Amino acid sequence: MSIVPKKQHLLQACLAITIIATPAASTSPPTPQPQPLPPPIGEPVTIPGPEGPLAGSYVDAGKGAPVAIIIPGSGPTDRNGNSPMGVKANSYALLAQALQSNGVSTLRIDKRGMFGSKAALSNANAVTMSDYSHDVRGWMKWAQQKTGASCTWLIGHSEGGLVALWSSGGNMGRPRSGCGLVLLATPGRPLGIILREQLAANPANAPLLGAANGAISALEAGETVDIATLPPALASLFNPEVQPFLRDLMRFDPAEPLRYRRDPVMVVSGGRDLQVTAKDRDAFAANRSVLAGMPQRCIVTFEAMNHILKDVPADDRAANLASYANPALPLTPDLAPTVAQFIKTNGSRMGDECQR
Template sequence: MKLLALAVTAVLTMAPANPVEPVEVTVPGPAGPLAGTLIDPGGKAPAILILPGSGPTDRDGNNPLGVAAAPYRLLADALAERGIATLRADKRGMFASKAAIPDANAVKIADYAADAHAWVDMLRQRSGRACVWLLGHSEGGLVALKAAQRPEGICGVILVSAPGRPLATVMREQLRANPANAPLLDAAMAALDALEAGRRVDTATLPPLAGLFAAPVQGFLIDVFAQHPAELAASLHVPVLMVHGDRDIQVSLADAQALAAAARGSTLKILPGVNHVLKSVASDDRAANIATYGNPSLPLAPGVADAIAGFVSARR
């Protein structure tokens, strides 16, 4: 594992002479199309598929639960300036991919991994590229790891703010980190224990937590809790980059370090002052950190795009 901290990676690609217009694209899904946005400077530019994080997160990185920071859109624009192509898509059953399945909750990580391969195949056929990079943010990192177990057409994996431990472990840490959750912790831990063991829970006994453990999503939670990111990382045979901000209050540096230790020959880039939605945060104040999640006017944190562009450009 190679550790890179603090320094900004030099970018080896040249920015395109003219701005590249986004193009709306689709691929077939199980019952209807999956929809995404492609920004492609063409030529021999590396191409990256951006895989979104948990819940109802759209292709821009926003969700109706209060996240409006648009980290994926900003990242795609920044990478385009550095001559890197990106494709970002809505999850099956959600937003413009709503027709892909009748129930957006009736999914498993393997389903999202299959969708990732569909996008990779489309982009390779469309552009003639030999391979596409997978970039998974947060829970999307788990999807990238799962998809790369079948490495055909995949250049490598970029894990951004991604969990390196089972998701139930990460959720326990998240819940305990917020003092406001103290009255709910016993019930929350019991629910996590049950789901991790493959047992559904009765949300009638968990009124304040009904949204987090809603009955329709419990099947997905059982599946995702059974995944082991470090084990998946250990079995990869493609280049791997971990990018992690040291002010991420959702997924800790311990996760990035676990992934880096597991993935042979991987590179870990720790970005100072960067949080989970890839924005700059000036202090350890939790409220100030969370405030960036709903602020679309904040730019992408310095160093994020350079770390990614430098890594993929050096390996083409």
């Protein structure tokens, strides 16, 4: 892939597409043929959105079970972890089922303007991180009213982890709410750093780097980028409609707020993640709490896990990418039990379980 489609955020470009060269220069393998998806799971639920209802699916693990909201990743990713861009891994639905078996209720949500929440916003690109966090806080209120829980956990995947951090007060000193966070394959560094790295990693992008880096610097400074001044290959990457959202992310350092949080946080990374690397995990690990008496953050790495939370063979990029279209491939086996244990023990120290 070389061009970011409409309604795809730049974070999706940065995390899911590692080159932006022209199609002729692209060496990405063909998109695997998606397999049929299983029937949806969970009770369909809605809450009011800005222009219409926001939609989700609730999976009940029984009376008294803790409840967690699963926040989807970047771009057009639905509540089940699937995307019209060829991703049919069904990861969030599988995670909800596995967490239910391990005693945790879940609420999976569609982002405003997309899928079941399409009526909530006429233009899905016209969003900011504050918009997404407002929606998440609405879902937190619903979940607590539904279950009687005193608080709600947030499980964010990829960009969803950034939304979880933002929603729970990890930005600009806003008040925190919720039980704690589980960050799955979440970027731990500012978006500008990651995007520059990924652009530079492919030699085919060399002719575009000057313009691309200039656009990134402008967005980091809070400026608007005129795409008419950019090479055509960059125009959709810096889509004007998503620039407000992008400016939010450019000024947000995901790891830094962990130094001052008082709630439990688990960071989960995959050793075979092609999109979020060990550098991001290490950024979270380096920003441990400086508050007296606070536990250290739980950092867990599953060495065989990829970005969509499934085990794949080592050094086999084709198999890794093929897993994105395979809903029958199970989740990484210990993922859900480890997350559930962290949640049910309220984020207390887990000994070796926190040092995988």
